[in-house]
Amino acid sequence: MHSNPQLSKNGELQHLLTIEGLPATLLTQILDTAQSFIGVTEREVKKLPLLRGKAIFNLFFEPSTRTRTTFEIAAKRLSADVINLNISTSSQSKGETLLDTIDNLEAMHADMFIVRHAQSGAAHLIAQHVAPNVHVINAGDGRHEHPTQALLDMFTIRHYKREFANLRVAIVGDILHSRVARSQIHALTTLGVPELRVIAPKTLLPAGVENLGVHVYHDMQRGLKDVDVVMMLRLQSERMQGPLLPSAQEFFKYYGLTAEKLAAARPDAIVMHPGPMNRGVEIDSSVADGPRSVILPQVTFGIAVRMAVMSILAGN
Template sequence: MASQFDAQGRLRHLVTLKDVPRAQLVALLDRAESYLTPPGAKPASNDTLAGRTIANLFFEPSTRTRASFELAARRLGAEVLSLDVSTSSRAKGESLLDTIYTLQAMQIDIFVIRDAQSGVPAYICDHVAPHVAVLNAGESHLNHPTQGLLDVLTMRRHLGDLADKVVTIAGDIQHSRVARSAHHALMTLGVGELRLVAPPTLAPDASEFPGATLLDSIEDGVRGADVVMCLRIQRERMEQGHGPDAAEFHRQFGLTPERLALAQPHAIVMHPGPMNREVEIAGSVADAPQSVITEQVTNGVAVRMAVMQTVMETLHG
């Protein structure tokens, strides 16, 4: 794929967090934090992207991520075009590159891409014009970089330096782009310990998560943790026999109040959404004071504002 960075090492696309240096990661988090305002206050906004146009190409269904990118772009003063996949040219048979070239001819500045197929954002990076940026809004099971950024921003705001902290991610790790992007960011930031908890049928290959500890006991994973993040269990995988059914999963692996009590008293509870209440997480835990799930959503808009502003500065100064 085309490099995420320009000749000076500045970020011009964002496809993965895997190779983003610590200094740039921290700079993105710092910029995102500057866009956060207290609950009830007016959201941060400026005209940094006035006259620029953002195209959201979501070839996979999304509500939260798409809305978050739209709000982020508008709060920076940009115009936003969001394609409905059900009526897009790609659905009608036009090639992906023809769609990109058509939109590029309409003077699009940033393409925000979400696709169930691996490699699509990187492929588009290889073919856009030099003045155009590509942002990955979720790719197969591999990458979801802005989600990884908003997750570590949320952790940092509550816990400060993560060097001595224990982060536990539980659920369907094998198929999770959220877990992979969080792993990339946490390893770069030097997290104290990253624990990954999953049933054997939903566990990843250990080689995909270097530095992490793989566990098949939710109690062992949560005990002493500073962060517990649950991942959505895809019911279709249960129906296909790739794991216990919903009730059994909750019994064996669900985050209940009793299990959360094993974590540090100050531990925070996270979930990227959408949640299956009473499957991977008890409703009472999702709504408990320790839950920062809605904060993650707030932080997501700020992160996407920071990323858009950063790549536009790289391309246009």
């Protein structure tokens, strides 16, 4: 492969498809731009004119509330027109192909597509298909990546910990099926986190995960020892009864984050979760609602981060 398909010849971001392969300078630029958008929410008029007259299509082939809503709010804060399409209930069920759907929406003068799809690589396929002035943001594709989630996580970590250079970070849970984890691992290593751990049972780890530059733990007590940041993952319900796990209760016993297990981490460690949470499966309520949880600030920061990504793309 000669180049990164999401970057133009002179290194400008054309689409946001993956975190993998993006340089640290670009990730930092997105985080810095997001920082500037934070102040907008405290003003009398919470809107900016940057994307006035642009049409942004939220294309969700998979259900989502948080991600779709924060993208919608972000686009509206930038004065764009937002069209939400819930494809699982429309043309696709009538047999239209993905690229035919895209062609039709482009004929309606779409400027940007925000795509969530169960198939890894769906956003990539769309990005290669659209006209050069149309931008695509991957809002989660299969088990591959969820780049804006990782970016808002990086924003949250930087907000609470200032620097990435001295941090010990642990990602806990179903790494195998998690596009969030994959994007997080790439973002954290690119931004220079010196010690990144993943904690999971062997059945929920992808083969060769060590090659991504992480330390593997199967035990929470050891894995959480002295970490600064705990990043929990969602255990999807279809995994709770399947060949990979005995039961949700058993998972909680060994890998659910309780106050007792969190005591191994540093006293000022923060706890993150991309949502939606399964209380009593991957995280205990006393931790989720506790003083070290930054789960709701993550959601708020997600708006500013998505504003940053959309405005950088629209300007390139």
